[in-house]
Amino acid sequence: MQPKPVTGLNVLTSTLRILPDIGRILKGIYHLASAKADKYQSIGRMFETRAAQHPDQCFLRYEDTQYSYKQFNLWSNQICHYLASQGVKSGDVVALMMENRPETLACVLGITKLGAIVSMINTTQRDEVLLHSLTTVTPKMTIIGEECVAVYQDVADKINKTPEFKQFYMADGSTTPAPADFIDLDKALEDQPTHNPESSSQIQMKQTAYYIFTSGTTGLPKASILTHFRWIKAMGAFGLSAFRIRHNDVFYVCLPLYHNNALTVSWGSIVGAGATMVLARKFSASRFWDDCRRYDVTAFCYIGELCRYLLNQPEKSNDREHKVRVMGGNGLRPDIWMRFKQRFGVPQIMELYGASECNIAFVNSLNLDMTAGYCPMSFDIVKYDIEKDEAIRDAQGFLIPVEKGETGLLIAEVTERSPYEGYTNQKANQSKIMRDVFKDGDMYFNSGDLVQRQGYKHVAFVDRLGDTFRWKGENVATTEVEEVTNQFPQIDHSVVYGVQIPNSDGRAGMAAITLNTELNQFDVNSFSEHVKSKLPGYAVPLFLRIRQQQDITGTFKYKKGDLKKEGFNFETFNEPVFVLLPNQTQYQPLDKQTLSQLNLGAVQI
Incomplete structure (x- = not known):
């Protein structure tokens, strides 16, 4: 939904x-x-x-x-x-x-x-x-x-x-x-x-x-x-x-x-x-x-x-x-x-x-469903190029707002009423400030978040910029993939992220999942059909990593950074990995031979 x-x-x-x-x-x-x-x-x-x-x-x-x-x-x-x-x-x-x-x-x-x-x-x-x-x-x-x-x-x-x-x-x-x-x-x-x-x-x-x-x-x-x-x-x-x-x-x-x-x-x-x-x-x-x-x-x-x-x-x-x-x-x-x-x-x-x-x-002061709510302060949502990792500017050099129903980067104007307090690290502060956004001299805070413009100054959170990835020329929002994988009855939690494959452009989707059943009871066939029927082809995760539990921070956030670094090389983390290779209809266990071929760039994805 x-x-x-x-x-x-x-x-x-x-x-x-x-x-x-x-x-x-x-x-x-x-x-x-x-x-x-x-x-x-x-x-x-x-x-x-x-x-x-x-x-x-x-x-x-x-x-x-x-x-x-x-x-x-x-x-x-x-x-x-x-x-x-x-x-x-x-x-x-x-x-x-x-x-x-x-x-x-x-x-x-x-x-x-x-x-x-x-x-x-x-x-x-x-x-x-x-x-x-x-x-x-x-x-x-x-x-x-x-x-x-x-x-x-x-x-x-x-x-x-x-x-x-x-x-x-x-x-x-x-x-x-x-x-x-x-x-x-x-x-x-x-x-x-x-x-x-x-x-x-x-x-x-x-x-x-x-x-x-x-x-x-x-x-x-x-x-x-x-x-x-x-x-x-x-x-x-x-x-x-x-x-x-x-x-x-x-x-x-x-x-x-x-x-x-x-x-x-x-x-x-x-x-x-x-x-x-x-x-x-x-x-x-x-x-x-x-x-x-x-x-x-x-x-x-x-x-x-x-x-x-x-x-x-x-x-x-x-x-x-x-x-x-x-x-x-x-x-x-x-x-x-x-x-x-x-x-x-x-x-x-x-x-x-x-x-x-x-x-x-x-x-969400109006108690509407599925919205992050309303903000009376000055903000905008602008077009963003995921591949280049930068906001899109028009011929005059200014950012371009998205239309209602579209997704873009949330930015907030820095004013006397909405000052930017930031971090203690000044270098980190400067990286979060955007200048000359809609006119010369203005200043906006870069949230680093993609949100949907819902209208009436309401937004819905979509994804973190660092989490959204590009695959087969399309932007993949990890939250949308997680919504589908989490709907499968045998899955408790899933964490979706992009991983690099040698000789392939962009990042392929990978889902680290925890099951509410034993691994030998996991219905891989049904899960394969589930994700393929609910997601566009480019958004279907190519890899599944089966975990006993997810690693989280003290503030209950998933440690996606470590997962991205480890990729699909199961020899470094000793957890089962499944792969959905070209021309296959369902996920198969990733073995050492296939892993070697992937690392050599010998598999055409």
């Missing part, structure tokens, strides 16, 4: 349905309109306001523990005062490496109240990748959870430390003492003051609040800059205007706090409404709906892969027995959108689009 154009009737009927929530929507618009980069407002100040308004309201539930807004605010104040006494000041960077638990969020809040910057370290990183993340932003201090100490210590000696550098330890529900060279942060907080610090009201919205690292699917992670401005805009746009979170909502957060959807979208939505957060240590597909029932959850934030994991769980008679009224997030693919909605009975799916480094965002 493919996304459809948005019509005027869609917009009208959906607008009428949301009229009862107009007050909350207008409140969100007010926060958006009043957000100015130079204004003195901050995450910490927003939280202090909520704590004063609703001191006894439950802010956070974690397992069997809960904290009111007042309790959590006082705790974060202690962290703020203590770190200030240790020399942390506005603009300094503190690296934080802890799994999802209350201490993590309390540290984020305490550090940002100082005007300092939290570097959110991905807790799944190891060795050189971890060292890169710890050093790329030069932290003045680190706070390491007990659960992450061992992997941190593997690289700690290689960190460039200033004379003021300190390492703090946060116990994980145990009495294990802090390792040598660490300061026990819990103990240090015992005699700290609890009043709101003056610093939280001296922060301008344009100041950086934290760094979120890219997933690192195609290289070393880059640190994306997230300002107080972005967080407060997200609170208004997502939490109030789109999700329309209420004071009595219970919002489930199972994505890692180093992910933008958790720390910006979810947390901002919760604080904006004075609602309650239920924090899970990590995502569990088997426990997800049980948690929703246990805590009376009414809202949650997702990424697309999370939804697929839930859908792949065995069906239960109580799948629709929950109180969830809205789910918001990004990456819910068209092939599972309606199945998910019908099976679990969630009435509102607020899909959104907006990478950590992107200067605009789309949100």
Whole structure:
């Protein structure tokens, strides 16, 4: 099922349905309109306001523990005062490496109240990748959870430390003492003051609040800059205007706090409404709906892969027995959108689009099906040449917008209202900026994403530029192929990408698939017929790689970069590969002789 154009009737009927929530929507618009980069407002100040308004309201539930807004605010104040006494000041960077638990969020809040910057370290990183993340932003201090100490210590000696550098330890529900060279942060907080610090009201919205690292699917992670401005805009746009979170909502957060959807979208939505957060240590597909029932959850934030994991769980008679009224997030693919909605009975799916480094965002505030939603900011969708890997320019040297229903590159104008905050790496920043786009001197952010123009300022995500490939003179969108392969009943997950074949132009399609049955039960004949009947010839994958499980990042993204490098040479990864050779009607196991012929360019594809 493919996304459809948005019509005027869609917009009208959906607008009428949301009229009862107009007050909350207008409140969100007010926060958006009043957000100015130079204004003195901050995450910490927003939280202090909520704590004063609703001191006894439950802010956070974690397992069997809960904290009111007042309790959590006082705790974060202690962290703020203590770190200030240790020399942390506005603009300094503190690296934080802890799994999802209350201490993590309390540290984020305490550090940002100082005007300092939290570097959110991905807790799944190891060795050189971890060292890169710890050093790329030069932290003045680190706070390491007990659960992450061992992997941190593997690289700690290689960190460039200033004379003021300190390492703090946060116990994980145990009495294990802090390792040598660490300061026990819990103990240090015992005699700290609890009043709101003056610093939280001296922060301008344009100041950086934290760094979120890219997933690192195609290289070393880059640190994306997230300002107080972005967080407060997200609170208004997502939490109030789109999700329309209420004071009595219970919002489930199972994505890692180093992910933008958790720390910006979810947390901002919760604080904006004075609602309650239920924090899970990590995502569990088997426990997800049980948690929703246990805590009376009414809202949650997702990424697309999370939804697929839930859908792949065995069906239960109580799948629709929950109180969830809205789910918001990004990456819910068209092939599972309606199945998910019908099976679990969630009435509102607020899909959104907006990478950590992107200067605009789309949100499905009208609750339409299979759309990333609407954006009021200045953007366009332009023609793109996949083979040359560049946007197409006209005779005057300017880019060419696509028509409604067509697919192109999404670009967003960089303006005072939509500034580009980007990465800490200036070279990476320049590579994302396009100049002289529609007139001399204008400037646009290059999203690196292909989207479909649906009309009425709505778009549907199609593919990442680096994932779309060209074969037999045609562009192949991996998401469209994955939609078809995932429809086959014996397949749990599939990841599609392009691989190079010697003496062939372009890239041939390859699908890494995980089965929900044993390999000897896989009906290759039926699968061959399935893909050939559903896809044009050029889009049918030539290779299948059978995997026990897919490799994913800590933010649930598939590691396509590694798959592309390994190609179809099964001798390097020891997993079965099937190939659909010319004049064959079905996939056959790839053997050493055929592999050798392919590598020599002796097989005409």
